Amino acid sequence: MLNPARNSLFDRYLGISRLLAGQLDFDAIIKAVADEISHIIPHDHLDVCIKMLDGKYHIAYESGLDTAWSQHPPALLTGSPIRTLLSGEVDFLLSGDACADPRFHFKGAFSSPIIELSLHSRLHVPLKVQGDVIGALSCSSRQSDCYTREDVENARAVADLLAPYFFALRAAEQAKRSAVIETEARAREEGLRFGALKLTEALEAERQRIGMDLHDQTLADLTRLTRRMERLTHMPAVAGDMLEPLCRAMQQCMHDLRQIIEEAKPTVLQLFGVAEAIENHLERSVRESGQPIGWRMIDESGGSLRDLNPTVAVALFRIVQEAVNNAIRHGQSDNITVRIARIGQLLCIEVEDDGRGIADIKETAGHGIDNMRTRARLIAARFEIGSNPAGRREKNGTRMRLTLSPDFPVLVEV
Incomplete structure (x- = not known):
């Protein structure tokens, strides 16, 4: 039962x-x-x-x-x-x-x-x-x-x-x-591969630009001076007033060559750090532009920039350098402000101007903005560029903002 x-x-x-x-x-x-x-x-x-x-x-x-x-x-x-x-x-x-x-x-x-x-x-x-x-x-x-x-x-x-x-x-x-x-790893790998490709293209373009500058300006000047000096060697007597223009021209060539070398290798950055290199570049660029541009450098980072990985430091400097150059060359700005701040665990760098601004970021994006965006992606930083909210009414102005974690590991050498 x-x-x-x-x-x-x-x-x-x-x-x-x-x-x-x-x-x-x-x-x-x-x-x-x-x-x-x-x-x-x-x-x-x-x-x-x-x-x-x-x-x-x-x-x-x-x-x-x-x-x-x-x-x-x-x-x-x-x-x-x-x-x-x-x-x-x-x-x-x-x-x-x-x-x-x-x-x-x-x-x-x-x-x-x-x-x-x-x-x-x-x-x-x-x-x-x-x-x-x-x-x-x-x-x-x-x-x-x-x-x-x-x-x-x-x-x-x-x-x-x-x-x-x-x-x-x-x-x-x-x-x-x-x-x-x-899937996430593949996406990151693909993003890094694309970023490295874009950066390689940018570096190659920069190398070609330096080569053209040396060839078209400095090398041409030195060649011309060499020929003038060769002609002087066949003259029985050389007057001082004939050598003075050559000396001035030679000094100008040396100045131009130092300028090109400085742009290729930011020695101030290596010696003193990111903040000092940015301020030095901002002051020198404004002065050499010959334009009456007011500028300010505000560092509220509490020294956070001093401990950055060298690769990150170079990338940050290059991005800010490009933003400052754009404001001077194309923005028709009266004032440029660079602000560095520590917000919680994040580091924020802003470059603001009161120039003519960017009407359409997609239309105006070129090698300069693309390079900034690529450099930012390779150090895991958030890159933003657009109109400056504090711009004047008759001019929109431009603001570039870069946000990153100072402790984020570097994946690609920039």
Whole structure:
């Protein structure tokens, strides 16, 4: 004769199996089967904790009472009140008064919800797949001495039903995370590859510009001076007034050559730092422009620029250098302000002018703006350029803003 109690229990197990079908996440499974499990093992609180693949952390999913166990995932396995079960040291945990049971309370244990919610009776069995513990099923009651060894066996049967589903979901979640990480890595790699290509093009263009400057101006001047000096060597007497123009021309060639070298290698930056190099470039550029332009350099960074990675420092200087040059050459500005500030953990550099501004950034973007944007991307900085909100009404003005974390690792040598 069939035992009605066994038949009823068997029906509950079948009900759990049916409820598991089609569930796609951990929380959905717990909420779907909690009621059926309550007919097998009465509880005030039900939770399943799943070990992460690294074996160091676990995540809890709950039904019934809300606790801090599921509100702060993931948690260290070493701090779990049931760490001995999750590590395989014991095959089950059964307690009539978990609030006072020393097995759940030890130094560093995350056991406060047991006390706060008065979870006296606790029953824990492992979730096993192919002999490996992947997590645990836990039932708790506010009544003392609520569970027996028979409940342990029933909980094991429920755990055997749940374990394969949780194992498959954990594998799917890991695959999803790995796919996301791989996609993000590929996107970063592609962005860096594109940025490096643009930077290479910019450096090649700069090299060609320097070569043309040397060829078209300095080399031509030196060639002309050499020929004049050759002619003088054939003259019986050379007057001082004939050598003076040659000396002036030679000095001008030397000045031009120093100018080109200085633009190619910012020695002030190497010797004194970013802020000093920016101020020096701003002052010299305005002075040599011959235009009545007012300028200000405001450094509120608290010395943050001094500790920058050399690669980041060069990139920042080049970006600001280009922005200042644009304001002087093309902006028709009366005033230029460079402001450096530390905002929380971020470093912010702004170059503002009150010139004619940029009507359409897409139409006016060229090598200069593209180079600034590329350099910013390669040091993980946020680059913004547009109208200056403080510009005059008859002129929109331009503001370039650069924001970055000074501690961000450099990925590409700029």
